[in-house]
Each structure stands twice: as C-alpha cells, then as structure tokens.
Amino acid sequence: MLTYIQKPYKFIALILILIISNAVTLPAMADVCRNYFGQRICIVSINRSAKNYWEYRASLTVDGVKRPQEVYNCRQKFRVQQDGAIVQFKPKDPGELICSFFRKT
Structure with a gap:
C-alpha cells in the first residue's frame, strides 16, 4: 500500500524538477x-x-x-x-x- 502512495509524489517531484530546470535555462538561451x-x-x-x-x-x-x-x-x-x-x-x-x-x- 505504501508504494502506491509514494509513486505519485515521485512523479510530481520529477515534473517540478523539469519545470524548474526549464525556467532556469530558457532565459539564458534567448537573445x-x-x-x-x-x-x-x-x-x-x-x-x-x-x-x-x-x-x-x-x-x-x-x-x-x-x-x-x-x-x-x-x-x-x-x-x-x-x-x-x-x-x-x-x-x-x-x-x-x-x-x-x-x-x-
């Protein structure tokens, strides 16, 4: 039962990391x-x-x-x-x- 509860949090954490990394790198690439x-x-x-x-x-x-x-x-x-x-x-x-x-x- 514990593994089903932990998996959504891992997925949400992965999505947040991707959003934050894109927010940091995208302005540096813009002219x-x-x-x-x-x-x-x-x-x-x-x-x-x-x-x-x-x-x-x-x-x-x-x-x-x-x-x-x-x-x-x-x-x-x-x-x-x-x-x-x-x-x-x-x-x-x-x-x-x-x-x-x-x-x-």
Missing part, C-alpha cells in the same frame, strides 16, 4: 534584441571579463547578419576582432550598445 539607431542588434552571447571589468566578449547579429565573437573595450572605445585587428567605435556603433548594456546608473 536580447534592441532597435539601435535604425539597426536591429541582437546580443547572442555576452561575457564580462573577470580581470578587466570594462571588457566584454560578445557575439551579435546586426540586422540579421551574425558577427563573430569580438572583445569590446568600453574604456578606450574599441573592439578586437578574431584576427586581432583593432577597430575604433564609430558614432552609433553596436559597441556602444554593448557598453551601455550593464552600465550602472
């Missing part, structure tokens, strides 16, 4: 998109540097075109491309959006 000066910019992934808090490693899509992962230096306003080339931010650059994403107010 964050913004309209930024006429461009649709989506942040696919972003990581802040532990050593240099002003640097972010991010990959974006700009108007649906995926960019490779780049390092954004928000202190000196440039990004480092995968081949090592340094590109200064231009006016209305997506790098400004990256830098303002976690800016304290």
Whole structure:
C-alpha cells in the first residue's frame, strides 16, 4: 500500500524538477534584441571579463547578419576582432550598445 502512495509524489517531484530546470535555462538561451539607431542588434552571447571589468566578449547579429565573437573595450572605445585587428567605435556603433548594456546608473 505504501508504494502506491509514494509513486505519485515521485512523479510530481520529477515534473517540478523539469519545470524548474526549464525556467532556469530558457532565459539564458534567448537573445536580447534592441532597435539601435535604425539597426536591429541582437546580443547572442555576452561575457564580462573577470580581470578587466570594462571588457566584454560578445557575439551579435546586426540586422540579421551574425558577427563573430569580438572583445569590446568600453574604456578606450574599441573592439578586437578574431584576427586581432583593432577597430575604433564609430558614432552609433553596436559597441556602444554593448557598453551601455550593464552600465550602472
């Protein structure tokens, strides 16, 4: 008799674990998109540097075109491309959006 009582609780516990695990993982998979000066910019992934808090490693899509992962230096306003080339931010650059994403107010 005890086994019939315990089985529904195990099933309910399993369902709750699945719901909680999906609630935790789904927001991490969603892109964050913004309209930024006429461009649709989506942040696919972003990581802040532990050593240099002003640097972010991010990959974006700009108007649906995926960019490779780049390092954004928000202190000196440039990004480092995968081949090592340094590109200064231009006016209305997506790098400004990256830098303002976690800016304290």
